[in-house]
Structures are given as structure tokens and as C-alpha cells.
Amino acid sequence: MRMESSVLVYDVGGSHASAAVCSLDSYKLGPVISAPHSIDITSDAFVNLLHSVGGQAMSGFNQILGASMAFPGPFDYSAGISQMTHKIPFLFGVNLRQALAERFEWDPVQVFFLNDATAYLLGELGSGSARGMNRAIVITLGTGIGSAFSVDGQVIMEGRGVPPRGEIWNLPYEDGIVEDVLSTGAIQKAYALRTGQKRKIIDIAGAVENDPTAAQVFREFGHHLGRSLRQTLTLFSPDVVVFGGGISRAADLFLPAAEYELRDLNLSLRVSALQDSAPLVGAGLAWPKRTSILQKRG
Secondary structure, three states, rough: EEEOOOOEEEEEEEEEEEEEEOOOOOOOEEEOOOOOOOOOOOOHHHHHHHHHHHHHHHHOOOOOEEEEEEOOOOOOOOOOOOOOOOOOOHOOEEEHHHEEEEEEEEOOOHHHEEEHHHHHHHHHHHHOOOOOOEEEEEEOOOOOHHHHHOOOOEEEOOOOOHHHHHHOOEEEEEEHHHHHHHOHHHHHHHHHHHHHHOOOOOHHHHHHOHHHHHHHHHHHHHHHHHHHHHHHHHHHHHOOOEEEOEEEEEEEHHHHHHHHHHHOOOEEEEEOOOOOOOHHHHHHHHHHHHHHHHHHHH
């Protein structure tokens, strides 16, 4: 058994849940346990899944102080209640704090939630692609788009150039909102409109070398990314924008187009150094300052 104080950390996305134990001394992670989930499971089944991966991750550890959970929004992080109707609709209105506390036989105050992009940024600030940067933004690209802003190493939710709660997913863009064009669904839809084929995004990315339509779809994604960043982030004047999430693994297919759209700005676009570990490490880093993080989100 390992005796140092630790926290159970989670990264919950639109298609998966991952958990690990994070040391509060070194912020190193134990083995990461992941499991997929589908959009049509019940809330009880989902809570059972979270309990299962967490229990497996805690095997061999003690002195677990609680759980720090990186979750996408919209979400009431102080209450532990999901407000999502699109990415994880079966959790809408569910009190996850209470449900998980009951499964783990903990006090509800031992279960802490923070925005997944905030966790991602904390991880990258601590030991990743945003380390040492004065003004940084992280953008997570997956089933939806997450975002978080920092100044001098501190995550901020308001200020010059910072959208409400640091969220850009629902900001106006062209005839809709940013998330309409910057998500896995947007790439799949654009490809299907041109080919009549519904394919997984990993298959579209894998076909780029021999499929001009696949290459075009990713280039267009990059142009939309660059234009939306210019439109929404110029006032903040970041030194770096770090991209994470599943789509970021195909950055070579879209980042050049985004850089072209932002070519006149003194701005560095980088891919996450920590990738899947970033939100887990960030959730661990957030645990000691969880009260101040919740106060900032309001």
C-alpha cells in the first residue's frame, strides 16, 4: 500500500471516462483506468461506471482524500449537477456529487467538480505546453469544444477579452455558434454532406492521404478554427493557445490552416504535451485550491 496523501482524479468526456490516483506531493499519476460509455445508457449505469473505474484506479492505494472530477459544461460545478442536454443528456439534472458519495461511502464534500478545460489548462500550465507562459488559453476539441484562460499561471473566468465563464463553445459564429463547426460531429457532418458516407472521425483522418475530400474537410476545420479564434480571442492577446482533446491528435491536418488565418498575430499555436494526462494532472493540482476555483466560476 502507498501511504502518501492522494486524490482520485477523473476526466469525463462525451464518450469516455478515465480515472487515476494523483499524488498530492508529486502530482504523479497512478495507472489510468478508462472505459467507454454510450449516449443511451442510464444515469445509474453511468454512476456505476464511474465508481467501477475509480475503484480499479484506487487499487493498491490508501489515504485517498476524495475525488476531483473534470467534467464538460454546462454543469453546476458547486452543486455537482449536470446541465448538459446534448453531450451527456442522460445526466441532466442528476446530483452526481450525492450519487458518487453514496457509492464510495464518502461525505459529499469529498467530491469536487471542475470544468474539463480548466483542468486541462492547469495540467498544461504545471508541466505541459503552457508552462512559463504569461497569457495562455487551452482549447479542447472533441465531441464539443472546451476552453479556459489564464494570466500569470492563474485560471481566470472574467476580464478583458475573456468570454463569460471562459467558455467559447456557444459564442456566435457565422450562422450559428462556434461548436457548430468545431467538434467531431461537425467534421463527420461535413464529410457526409460531400460523400454521403457516415464515418468515424478517426477513419476520416486516416483516409486523408488517399481521399481529397477528407483532406479538404480537415483544412476547412482549420480555417474555421483560425477565424473563430481571431473573432473571439483577439482582445485577450494570448501568448499561446494549446490544443487538446481527441481531434488535436490530427493537428497536422488542420493546424496549418488555422495558423494561416492568424498569420499576422504574435501568437503560438501548440498541441498539448500531456494529452490525455493533462486533465487528470490538472484535477489533482486543483484539489488544494478547490474552494477558490469554485468561487471564480460563480
